[in-house]
Structure formats: structure tokens, C-alpha cells
Amino acid sequence: MMYSTLIATPERQNGASQVVTQNPAFSYSMTGGAKALGLLWRIYRRAREEAQIRLAVCELDGLDDRTLKDIGFYRNEIEYRVRHGRGQRR
Numbered sequence: 081m082m083y084s085t086l087i088a089t090p091e092r093q094n095g096a097s098q099v100v101t102q103n104p105a106f107s108y109s110m111t112g113g114a115k116a117l118g119l120l121w122r123i124y125r126r127a128r129e130e131a132q133i134r135l136a137v138c139e140l141d142g143l144d145d146r147t148l149k150d151i152g153f154y155r156n157e158i159e160y161r162v163r164h165g166r167g168q169r170r
Contacts, residue, residue, distance in 0.1 A: 136162045 140148070140158045148154065153161055 133159075133162055 117143060134160075135158050140153065140162065141155075152166070
């Protein structure tokens with residue numbers, strides 16, 4: 081079964097309108113497509129965050145022990161501090 085939908089376009093403001101025929105199965109696939117796009121965006125953001133974390137860990141790991149001590153880090157807790165902040169040490 082086909083449905084007709086009135087779509088608002090810039091011409092609609094001038095009194096014109098555009099009629100578009102939609103297939104219900106297509107609209108469901110668009111919803112699935114939107115979900116897939118959202119999933120891909122979350123994966124991209126997480127990968128970007130992980131890359132930033134790794135870069136920070138590498139930069140801090142390149143510092144000598146005295147410099148790390150000056151900023152309050154021990155070498156064995158660099159990754160934990162980068163990921164979780166400067167809270168309580170474990």
C-alpha cells in the first residue's frame with residue numbers, strides 16, 4: 081500500500097506544496113539507516129577518544145620520572161590517571 085505525504089518545502093511558504101509518495105517499508109529502512117548511522121557515529125567518536133587517550137599516555141610516558149613526580153604522577157599510574165582523572169590513587 082502506498083501513502084502520499086505532504087512535504088514542506090521552501091515553495092510551500094509561497095502557497096505551493098510538493099506531494100511525495102512513500103512506501104512504508106522504505107520509511108522503516110530509513111529508521112534502521114538512522115540507527116546504523118548513529119552507531120557508526122558512536123564508534124567513530126569512541127575511536128577518536130581512544131586515539132586521544134593513547135596520545136596523552138605516550139606523551140606522559142616519554143617524560144622522565146622526576147618530571148612525572150613534579151606533576152604528581154607515578155609511571156605505573158599514567159594510563160589510569162589519563163583515563164579517570166587525578167582522583168584517588170589505588
